[in-house]
Amino acid sequence: MIYGQVENLFCFLSGGGALPEKFDLKNYLLEMVKLHPSDFKEDWLAGASAGIDVKKKYLSGASDRFLQQFVQDVDGRNAHLLNEIQRLGAELEAAKAAGNHEREGQLLALLGQAISKIPDMSQQAPAAPVMHHQIPSRISSVPFRDIANRYLEIKRASVSIETYNHFVAACSLFGRFTDTTRELHTFTRKDSSAFINVLRQMPKYWGKSPKEETMTLGEIVAYHRTRNPGYVTLSTDTMSRHINKMAEIWSYAISIGELDDKKEYDIWSKHMVTAINEQTVDRRPFKETELAALMETLWKPRININTVRQIISVATYTGMRLEEICRLRPCDIHEVEGVLCFDIRIHRDADGKEIWNPKSEAGERLIPVHSYIKNSTGLIERAKNCEKSKRDRIFFDLPYAASTNKYGAAFSQRFSKFKKDAGLPRETTFHSFRHLFRTMLGHRSDGLN
Known part of the structure; x- marks a missing residue:
């Protein structure tokens, strides 16, 4: 860095710049060190x-x-x-x-x-058996709060916004009912079990009211039971996600030497995770009567009706997920061996950095473009126009939700209201178009083929 600062000075002078008459190079560089x-x-x-x-x-x-x-x-x-x-x-x-x-x-x-x-501690040579006096292992004195903040800073630059928010939510909930100034090595399985018991009692939609910010766990539960006697608790999946995030923080502390790699510090594994009152809904494909009800329902503004028609058409005739559709680029529609296809793949920026990844390994795939989409939706013409005008995405009118790193968030919320206006039940969502496509191909074994 010192060499860089000196080089900058020479470049400044060679470009015709002038330093103050009493310029002190030594003091200047010392100031750079302080900064x-x-x-x-x-x-x-x-x-x-x-x-x-x-x-x-x-x-x-x-x-x-x-x-x-x-x-x-x-x-x-x-x-x-x-x-x-x-x-x-x-x-x-x-x-x-x-x-x-x-x-x-x-x-x-x-x-x-x-x-x-x-x-990499796995590469360190083990302590030789000839040693007569074992050096006592160092016990961490780092508080949970400090190690969690350090790990969150690292994750901020390496994971999606949605995943980062999951870490923040887990840490916030843990800190809400735990003393975060405690040294990490003082936590035991009793503490992790107590936190899991808190998770089991937490209402699914807790934290929506400012009143809850100062409430105890018992008061939060009572508040929700008063509003809804059969209140729903966090799901098993949500609880497991919180537990896994906490386990990652402990693993990070071990990896950087802030916590000894001992069995007694493995406090987050092998817990029985069961929800008290989990609300489960079996998502299913649309029925013909429900599709007819959607067609007869007025779509209210905010998102252009042509955009809506094209997105729904693609979902119905390809089974693509909503975010995959909303992120389609002009270059994602091209011919493969003479067949026009949707190319679902990882998106990268100009420097080759990954900015979006399909949901799973099976997410990367080629899907033939159905003749209905080619001839009756105007989507192909829209893609060509976007390419000419150098638009990054085909559905460029959809807003970006920075909190979730998604382009389909606003559409999903709007479709949910649209579905309710049509009188459709909770078991149906936009994802039901994907189930419908799967059903029409005969890939379901639940009697709905």
Whole structure:
């Protein structure tokens, strides 16, 4: 970074710039150090790692003194690396608070580089049996709050917005009923079981009212039971998702050496997860009478009716998921061996970075374009016009929901109201078009073929 600053000065001067008469290069560079302390990584780290690698070769049969020194070298190297990560985290918080987005991006990149240097503990040589005195394992003193915040910062840059929000929700709920300043190693299976018991009692739609922000668990449950005696609790899937997110945080703490990899700290696995009053709805395909009811119902504005017709037509004749349809680009409709197809694949930006991925491995596929879509919907002409006008997406009029990273969110909400206006039951959703397509192909075994 120092070399970069000096280079910038030379470029400035060679371009005709002029420095102040009393410009002090030394003080200038010292100021840069104060502004960007985390950019100055000592060569000590690389040297320490090299020394550790050399000593590994001589562990077998080595004296206690040599083994003790080796362990101290490893601990010192790891402590230095963790200190670097903590310092980066603190700088990142300061950059965010100051609204310095450019520096925030730089720090996230540096944080990723530092984390990538965390040694793979599976490759470390095991303690030799000749040691007479075992070095006591270090017990973490890091509070849950700190380790969770650090992990959330890492996930922010590596997962979708929806997945990141799942992490935030799990941590927020855990923090709502737990002392987050407790040191991580003090939590036991009794604590995780208590949290799971909280999850089992939580109403499915909790947190919608400001009144609940100061309520205890008992008060929240009583509040919802008063409004709905048969209130629905969180589903088993939602509970399992929260538990899995918490388990990831514990695994992260172990991976960076903040928590010992011991059985007693495995507090999130092998729990029996059952909901108290889970609301399950068996989604099914539309019936002919229900399709007729949809056709006779007035579609209210906000989303263009032609867009609605084309999206529903694609869903009906391809079985594609809503988000797959809403993200269709002009280049996703092309011929394959003489057959016009929808090409469902990973979307990447100009730099090759993945920005959207189909739901599963089976999500990437080619789907022939039905003759009805070709001849009666105007979709192909729309795609060609979008290509000429350099539109990124065919359904460019759909708004983007940043909170979920989806283009189909607004359409889904609007279709839900449309379906209710048509008098259709809860078992039907937009996904019922996918079930309908599957039924028409004879791929169902529940008597609905």
